Amino acid sequence: MEKIDVPQLNVPRIVIIGAGFAGIQLIKRLKNKDVQIVLFDRNNYHTFQPLLYQVATAGLEPDAISFPVRKIFKKYKNVFFRMGTVQRVVAEENKILTDIGELDYDYLVVATGSRTNFFGLDDVQANSMSMKTVAQSLDLRSAMLQNFEQALLTKNLEEREKLMNFVIVGGGPTGVELAGALGELKNHILPLDYPELDVRRMQIHLIEASSRLLPALSKKSSEKSIGYLKELGVNVWTNTAVINFDGEVVVTKGEKSSQILSKNVIWSAGVEGNPIKGVDDAMQPSKRIKVNEFNQLEEFENVFAIGDIAFMPQKDFPRGHPMVAPVAIQQGNLLAKNIIKLVNKDGKLKPFKYRDKGSMATIGKNRAVVEIGKMKYQGAFAWFVWMFVHIMSLVGMRNKAVVLINWTWNYINYDRGNRLIIRKHKRVDSSRQQSEKLNDLDEII
Amino acid sequence: MEKIDVPQLNVPRIVIIGAGFAGIQLIKRLKNKDVQIVLFDRNNYHTFQPLLYQVATAGLEPDAISFPVRKIFKKYKNVFFRMGTVQRVVAEENKILTDIGELDYDYLVVATGSRTNFFGLDDVQANSMSMKTVAQSLDLRSAMLQNFEQALLTKNLEEREKLMNFVIVGGGPTGVELAGALGELKNHILPLDYPELDVRRMQIHLIEASSRLLPALSKKSSEKSIGYLKELGVNVWTNTAVINFDGEVVVTKGEKSSQILSKNVIWSAGVEGNPIKGVDDAMQPSKRIKVNEFNQLEEFENVFAIGDIAFMPQKDFPRGHPMVAPVAIQQGNLLAKNIIKLVNKDGKLKPFKYRDKGSMATIGKNRAVVEIGKMKYQGAFAWFVWMFVHIMSLVGMRNKAVVLINWTWNYINYDRGNRLIIRKHKRVDSSRQQSEKLNDLDEII
Numbered sequence: 001m002e003k004i005d006v007p008q009l010n011v012p013r014i015v016i017i018g019a020g021f022a023g024i025q026l027i028k029r030l031k032n033k034d035v036q037i038v039l040f041d042r043n044n045y046h047t048f049q050p051l052l053y054q055v056a057t058a059g060l061e062p063d064a065i066s067f068p069v070r071k072i073f074k075k076y077k078n079v080f081f082r083m084g085t086v087q088r089v090v091a092e093e094n095k096i097l098t099d100i101g102e103l104d105y106d107y108l109v110v111a112t113g114s115r116t117n118f119f120g121l122d123d124v125q126a127n128s129m130s131m132k133t134v135a136q137s138l139d140l141r142s143a144m145l146q147n148f149e150q151a152l153l154t155k156n157l158e159e160r161e162k163l164m165n166f167v168i169v170g171g172g173p174t175g176v177e178l179a180g181a182l183g184e185l186k187n188h189i190l191p192l193d194y195p196e197l198d199v200r201r202m203q204i205h206l207i208e209a210s211s212r213l214l215p216a217l218s219k220k221s222s223e224k225s226i227g228y229l230k231e232l233g234v235n236v237w238t239n240t241a242v243i244n245f246d247g248e249v250v251v252t253k254g255e256k257s258s259q260i261l262s263k264n265v266i267w268s269a270g271v272e273g274n275p276i277k278g279v280d281d282a283m284q285p286s287k288r289i290k291v292n293e294f295n296q297l298e299e300f301e302n303v304f305a306i307g308d309i310a311f312m313p314q315k316d317f318p319r320g321h322p323m324v325a326p327v328a329i330q331q332g333n334l335l336a337k338n339i340i341k342l343v344n345k346d347g348k349l350k351p352f353k354y355r356d357k358g359s360m361a362t363i364g365k366n367r368a369v370v371e372i373g374k375m376k377y378q379g380a381f382a383w384f385v386w387m388f389v390h391i392m393s394l395v396g397m398r399n400k401a402v403v404l405i406n407w408t409w410n411y412i413n414y415d416r417g418n419r420l421i422i423r424k425h426k427r428v429d430s431s432r433q434q435s436e437k438l439n440d441l442d443e444i445i
Numbered sequence: 446m447e448k449i450d451v452p453q454l455n456v457p458r459i460v461i462i463g464a465g466f467a468g469i470q471l472i473k474r475l476k477n478k479d480v481q482i483v484l485f486d487r488n489n490y491h492t493f494q495p496l497l498y499q500v501a502t503a504g505l506e507p508d509a510i511s512f513p514v515r516k517i518f519k520k521y522k523n524v525f526f527r528m529g530t531v532q533r534v535v536a537e538e539n540k541i542l543t544d545i546g547e548l549d550y551d552y553l554v555v556a557t558g559s560r561t562n563f564f565g566l567d568d569v570q571a572n573s574m575s576m577k578t579v580a581q582s583l584d585l586r587s588a589m590l591q592n593f594e595q596a597l598l599t600k601n602l603e604e605r606e607k608l609m610n611f612v613i614v615g616g617g618p619t620g621v622e623l624a625g626a627l628g629e630l631k632n633h634i635l636p637l638d639y640p641e642l643d644v645r646r647m648q649i650h651l652i653e654a655s656s657r658l659l660p661a662l663s664k665k666s667s668e669k670s671i672g673y674l675k676e677l678g679v680n681v682w683t684n685t686a687v688i689n690f691d692g693e694v695v696v697t698k699g700e701k702s703s704q705i706l707s708k709n710v711i712w713s714a715g716v717e718g719n720p721i722k723g724v725d726d727a728m729q730p731s732k733r734i735k736v737n738e739f740n741q742l743e744e745f746e747n748v749f750a751i752g753d754i755a756f757m758p759q760k761d762f763p764r765g766h767p768m769v770a771p772v773a774i775q776q777g778n779l780l781a782k783n784i785i786k787l788v789n790k791d792g793k794l795k796p797f798k799y800r801d802k803g804s805m806a807t808i809g810k811n812r813a814v815v816e817i818g819k820m821k822y823q824g825a826f827a828w829f830v831w832m833f834v835h836i837m838s839l840v841g842m843r844n845k846a847v848v849l850i851n852w853t854w855n856y857i858n859y860d861r862g863n864r865l866i867i868r869k870h871k872r873v874d875s876s877r878q879q880s881e882k883l884n885d886l887d888e889i890i
Contacts, residue, residue, distance in 0.1 A: 005600055007641070044590060045865045061508035061847075063863045070638040071864070080641070083594045083866075100598050135868055145489060149528045153545050155450055193515040196452070196525070398854045398862040402506075402847055409843045417843040418508045419516070420490045421528075422579055423868065 022307030183232025467752030628677025
């Protein structure tokens, strides 16, 4: 394999895989320090994942929540970005193999994030949609709109029901926010767009295997969110698991053991690490990489993992930290300090300690639940807090402004302006998707 | 073929093929009249084509210049939209055949617009890019950015040159505006994004077969635009024709007879009608449909063609009207009146008379040429006029606001925020593109 052409500088080289929250934050703290940073990502942009569901439900354009990596780092003299897919880590030789060549490193940071976990339900995986990337969210938007166009064309009522019904699996923030956004579409947008269809017949089901929604929030907030969802016409089923989906019928068991007709199933019931070959010894069943309290791999002290991919069992977190942006950002911050210490051979490394800043979810206009420390808000004020936090977290002024305009517009008009099928979604047959899944391990980041 | 399910109303049914400027305008003038309108388009959105080049050059998001058809007509009780591809007109039986079934009509309006004309240069068609749809513009954006990422990876200087050079064929408004936008990218964006590349080596060539650019404008404006392009570092070649492009080398003849190395060739040298089977008798060599001064086909008096697809030779326009938005809009307006007359059997039809409102092109920040009637502007004022006219012509407040924000942002920061490769562009091999081209006739609108 040929070497990747990167300038040879006389400073340690840190290779970072992944331009998510963790990787970006780490690099920000290493700005113009005496290290060379080579960043790999398979995309040339950073994705603000918490708002992917709004791209999927036509509330935002994809460009509003994506930000060019090169633009983030244009004033960083020590950062070299390469768009490529890392195929394998050869930690014994301090190098990585990628689709654009191989590269040596002094320090390696794996920040590859997470991917959807279907828990071995192959049929569900082959036939349902997920929402971890911009492309997947656009596919979901297109599929939803295409199915509504299709519903107009059929006289078969059962077929029409399948096309109009939505099943969302998983009651975490993603599932709850998506269900709420679909509820708003059902109440305010779709009846105007499709006067020929009886949109009241459209069913939205949110199915959660455990006993309640939003496990990271208090029981009160969780109950409040169910109330909000019901107001929007969403059917919530707790203690219910999806065990099969063949593309037309969802089979559940538990409290609601039944079959639901639907061609629109969105799986947000679980995530797992986005693994990478060559560090398999540290890999957990959750596909996360086990690290010590310095985010360091046990076997290789110059290899680190941060963010969703890192599995760091600690006293309060025996099964690892939650796979959320604040953990990734805090680990990025700390690792920057620790790497500087290692490079300068300057003192002991500082262990990671997660400061939980709270959690929040929005269900719809004026309907949100927010918990920050001991403070708990619901309703319109919580909704404004949610919007403020998300806009402030977006990278770049242009994106902030575009999101603000869209939200203001949607707020005033009860509208979603982006219901466009820019590129049609083509359902791939199960066998092909299966083989894509098998290739997935070779195409991480 | 099954019938498409559309309500049977006791009023004449007008079937309109195409949701471009012509079709949209026609429907606006038929709002809630005593006719049933069934609109077909292969997309669920209207595209503002004059700004496609800004999507291609990362200045705007695709959602800003696309507008959902159903949203435009949500208060129109007599409009029924069907997303589908019309395959054939059977004018003798007053019906159309589509990929979603067949449908009878009382009046048919063909408003299928235009497509790129490669004048039989198959190699050029197979290897170059064009910019008539949102998807094509996104492909162009992705290909351009992917080639720059690729240029970083090669040590072969000739290969790098091919990846960084751009050749735009055709000096009409599209070619001139695209060349100007690329010039600005070269001067202000790419050097910051790719400090490792010597962006000064990037060449932008604009090649025009006739003796001058912008033939619809005065000679003075045309010369001014060449001056602006040169300021931005664009090489302009007039009296020069592209005769071959194999994917790596552009062969030209004429004043500049030579070979240019480039993998980025954008063809904007010609358009032709977007034809439709079944009205072949009226088809001209330009693939436009011949109509009389009422936009009516000679053979079938209840079939009309408007906009780019219509070929109406008139005294001042022996070779038909220019294929631009104002003609389409004016023909849509007039046809609405004439159809109402036909329906009501009320008086003689009014012939079409084109009122030329002028023409304009923008080359870059503070650089534009505008001619409205006898008034001619250049420079910063012309540029503001250009922006004002385009923003006012966009459908919808949200789109207007998003475009305004982007332009303001780009103006202040010399920036293009949307340089994202959302879906990678895959170069298809020539043989496949060839077969897609052959299928094209079956997939109009």
